[in-house]
Amino acid sequence: xxxxxxxVAKASGVHVSTVSRxxxxxxxxxxxxxxxxxxxxxxxxxxxNRAARALITGRTHNIxxxxxxxxxxxxxxxxxxxxxxxxGRDYHVFVADTNEDPGVEEELVLALAxxxxxxxxxxxxxxxxxxxxxxxxxxxxxxxRPVPGLPAVVMDVAQGARLAMEHLVGLxxxxxxxxxxxxxxxxxxxxxxxxxxxxxxxxxELVVLGPNAPTEESGSAQAEAVxxxxxxxxxxxxxxxxxxxxDALDHRGVKVPDQISVVGIDDTxxxxxxxxxxxxxxxxxxxxxxxxxxxxLQHGDDRRTTALVTLQTELVIRDSSGxxxxxxxxxGRRQQPPFDGVASESRE
Amino acid sequence: xxxxxxxVAKASGVHVSTVSRxxxxxxxxxxxxxxxxxxxxxxxxxxxNRAARALITGRTHNIxxxxxxxxxxxxxxxxxxxxxxxxGRDYHVFVADTNEDPGVEEELVLALAxxxxxxxxxxxxxxxxxxxxxxxxxxxxxxxRPVPGLPAVVMDVAQGARLAMEHLVGLxxxxxxxxxxxxxxxxxxxxxxxxxxxxxxxxxELVVLGPNAPTEESGSAQAEAVxxxxxxxxxxxxxxxxxxxxDALDHRGVKVPDQISVVGIDDTxxxxxxxxxxxxxxxxxxxxxxxxxxxxLQHGDDRRTTALVTLQTELVIRDSSGxxxxxxxxxGRRQQPPFDGVASESRE
DNA sequence: AGTTCTGCTGCAAACGTTTGTAGTCGCATG
DNA sequence: CATGCGACTACAAACGTTTGCAGCAGAACT
Numbered sequence: 001x002x003x004x005x006x007x008v009a010k011a012s013g014v015h016v017s018t019v020s021r022x023x024x025x026x027x028x029x030x031x032x033x034x035x036x037x038x039x040x041x042x043x044x045x046x047x048x049n050r051a052a053r054a055l056i057t058g059r060t061h062n063i064x065x066x067x068x069x070x071x072x073x074x075x076x077x078x079x080x081x082x083x084x085x086x087x088g089r090d091y092h093v094f095v096a097d098t099n100e101d102p103g104v105e106e107e108l109v110l111a112l113a114x115x116x117x118x119x120x121x122x123x124x125x126x127x128x129x130x131x132x133x134x135x136x137x138x139x140x141x142x143x144x145r146p147v148p149g150l151p152a153v154v155m156d157v158a159q160g161a162r163l164a165m166e167h168l169v170g171l172x173x174x175x176x177x178x179x180x181x182x183x184x185x186x187x188x189x190x191x192x193x194x195x196x197x198x199x200x201x202x203x204x205e206l207v208v209l210g211p212n213a214p215t216e217e218s219g220s221a222q223a224e225a226v227x228x229x230x231x232x233x234x235x236x237x238x239x240x241x242x243x244x245x246x247d248a249l250d251h252r253g254v255k256v257p258d259q260i261s262v263v264g265i266d267d268t269x270x271x272x273x274x275x276x277x278x279x280x281x282x283x284x285x286x287x288x289x290x291x292x293x294x295x296x297l298q299h300g301d302d303r304r305t306t307a308l309v310t311l312q313t314e315l316v317i318r319d320s321s322g323x324x325x326x327x328x329x330x331x332g333r334r335q336q337p338p339f340d341g342v343a344s345e346s347r348e
Numbered sequence: 349x350x351x352x353x354x355x356v357a358k359a360s361g362v363h364v365s366t367v368s369r370x371x372x373x374x375x376x377x378x379x380x381x382x383x384x385x386x387x388x389x390x391x392x393x394x395x396x397n398r399a400a401r402a403l404i405t406g407r408t409h410n411i412x413x414x415x416x417x418x419x420x421x422x423x424x425x426x427x428x429x430x431x432x433x434x435x436g437r438d439y440h441v442f443v444a445d446t447n448e449d450p451g452v453e454e455e456l457v458l459a460l461a462x463x464x465x466x467x468x469x470x471x472x473x474x475x476x477x478x479x480x481x482x483x484x485x486x487x488x489x490x491x492x493r494p495v496p497g498l499p500a501v502v503m504d505v506a507q508g509a510r511l512a513m514e515h516l517v518g519l520x521x522x523x524x525x526x527x528x529x530x531x532x533x534x535x536x537x538x539x540x541x542x543x544x545x546x547x548x549x550x551x552x553e554l555v556v557l558g559p560n561a562p563t564e565e566s567g568s569a570q571a572e573a574v575x576x577x578x579x580x581x582x583x584x585x586x587x588x589x590x591x592x593x594x595d596a597l598d599h600r601g602v603k604v605p606d607q608i609s610v611v612g613i614d615d616t617x618x619x620x621x622x623x624x625x626x627x628x629x630x631x632x633x634x635x636x637x638x639x640x641x642x643x644x645l646q647h648g649d650d651r652r653t654t655a656l657v658t659l660q661t662e663l664v665i666r667d668s669s670g671x672x673x674x675x676x677x678x679x680g681r682r683q684q685p686p687f688d689g690v691a692s693e694s695r696e
Numbered sequence: 697a698g699t700t701c702t703g704c705t706g707c708a709a710a711c712g713t714t715t716g717t718a719g720t721c722g723c724a725t726g
Numbered sequence: 727c728a729t730g731c732g733a734c735t736a737c738a739a740a741c742g743t744t745t746g747c748a749g750c751a752g753a754a755c756t
Contacts, residue, residue: 051462073419083444084447094443095442115399137350247621274621
């Protein structure tokens with residue numbers, strides 16, 4: 001029913017190959033002929049069938065984007081940035097949601113494999129070996145985890161966690177809890193590593209709670225555990241959990257930051273909306289989305305590339321963190337490294 | 349490079365057509381042969397090329413889902429429900445975001461047209477005539493707007509607005525502001541119509557402010573206007589705007605609900621997170637996502653169908669609405685119609 | 697005048713599938 | 727022994743494109 005290239009050829013009295021070239025290689029066809037063809041196409045409402053084109057060129061001009069949870073406010077800015085960046089390069093982005101399930105994750109990559117030119121795998125919960133296997137099916141760029149042998153873009157969340165810990169210690173906190181994230185998450189491991197180290201060098205004690213689902217509910221659910229641990233400050237895996245925790249503490253009549261300080265990670269839109277406003281580590285999500293698209297488009301088919309882009313993070317001090325029980329000559333109110341959202345690039 | 353059906357045929361010593369049938373019509377091929385074929389396919393890592401299949405069957409087994417703004421918390425539940433529902437029917441959902449821009453909206457439908465079996469168009473900002481034109485390119489199901497001649501699923505937001513107004517009037521409010529939504533929105537027109545009617549029948553005054561972008565910022569920006577209007581209650585186009593407004597009022601030292609009552613619409617996750625918790629109209633977004641998928645899959649190619657599914661809404665009373673200046677024997681605390689998330693179906 | 701070049705267009709194969717039709721085989725039936 | 731049938735499998739055309747190659751005219755060289 002829809003018009004094909006053959007209909008256009010017939011209508012304009014030329015061969016199909018000429019019609020094809022009129023669209024995809026204008027310089028190879030006489031300007032006058034081309035005008036004829038385009039006019040005929042217009043009246044027929046012809047639109048090239050991308051599937052057929054993909055079949056022969058091997059390029060679909062589509063990018064897959066897989067995220068753990070589209071409802072997590074961390075992802076939308078990344079998605080939007082990737083979409084508009086890709087659109088500017090004549091690519092379309094197909095978003096899919098895995099519900100934090102590694103099985104669905106794998107299934108989706110496989111399903112997308114043949115209909116996109118590459119997949120952006122964000123915050124994967126699979127194992128590295130699984131990811132490497134999948135990378136044989138379709139070009140992959142991993143976001144929020146460095147996978148040896150694959151292009152990846154990560155955020156320097158270790159640095160962010162360190163800054164957050166130093167901030168808390170500087171405020172006089174000596175017993176701090178880490179509200180851990182989900183099991184498969186590289187980011188979670190990084191945070192834990194950096195926080196542990198920072199606590200040790202500062203002579204503070206770190207209580208690790210987790211792993212937990214990275215949700216608001218799970219943040220709330222850990223409130224009891226936090227209180228039992230007897231800490232004066234908490235660093236959470238992400239803003240969502242921090243918000244959930246603050247909420248549950250509030251319900252119990254525990255004042256933030258007067259009795260307990262809470263610091264989040266991600267600086268989502270949420271963090272400016274809570275009472276008190278959330279001290280958090282800002283991660284450059286939009287920049288990550290753009291960088292991932294660039295890497296995918298740039299590397300094209302040579303899948304075994306090893307570029308790693310690392311984006312800087314910064315500490316954003318708001319109102320959910322305050323003085324701890326151990327008075328100290330604290331640091332100044334602001335403690336932010338220069339930040340332009342762009343990357344240090346390295347190779348491994 | 350990736351294994352094709354021909355490789356599998358060669359490896360298992362049968363014709364390609366047999367391989368094809370081994371996958372898509374198992375009962376037509378000898379069980380033993382089939383086992384051979386599947387084994388060969390397995391070792392070669394063969395996966396059928398969906399683009400090639402689509403070329404001949406005309407079915408891609410993909411669904412496009414277009415939303416105005418993926419960062420608006422109204423959409424993720426709808427998206428997730430549509431995705432998992434579709435996955436259960438062996439379909440994949442491709443999500444795209446228009447940034448509230450009608451131009452991008454049209455472009456995306458056209459781009460998706462040839463690579464999906466149909467498109468779910470959520471909360472369109474285009475005109476009805478534009479939508480009808482596009483429906484000739486690809487089967488369309490419209491969500492949040494009834495378009496004559498096209499299948500659509502809408503929420504009975506007029507009923508929700510009426511309930512909200514009655515709630516406010518019952519609390520003693522006589523001067524109420526309506527914080528309007530975006531220009532192209534059918535939902536916005538419905539709310540306005542219903543609220544106006546409800547105000548008139550109750551003898552209350554309604555001040556309409558807008559149109560506005562459906563964002564938190566724009567809710568905050570209207571705080572001045574709300575105060576100038578001298579109203580004691582506000583009904584907002586959505587939760588996002590309600591939250592933004594409450595925030596801005598709070599900054600000005602205006603107490604909610606003591607001085608001004610605020611009611612939202614959508615019952616997003618946000619509404620339970622604000623202080624005070626938001627009174628709002630719950631819209632069954634997940635059910636809408638599922639219903640839309642069903643309609644698309646069911647109607648298949650006969651595009652000119654006229655089914656309309658209407659989903660009920662309910663009023664959820666929380667803490668952001670309180671007594672107004674005019675004491676009345678108010679209604680009970682709860683005022684909710686029976687609600688099971690399912691639809692009344694009708695035809696027009 | 698012959699040759700080469702340039703600019704354009706047509707031809708036909710190819711991409712990886714599906715599917716209608718025809719063929720083969722063994723076996724039971726008449 | 728011919729016939730028919732059932733179960734299976736091979737053949738080949740088709741889907742809507744792209745693209746290397748060849749062809750052809752005319753212009754520009756030698």
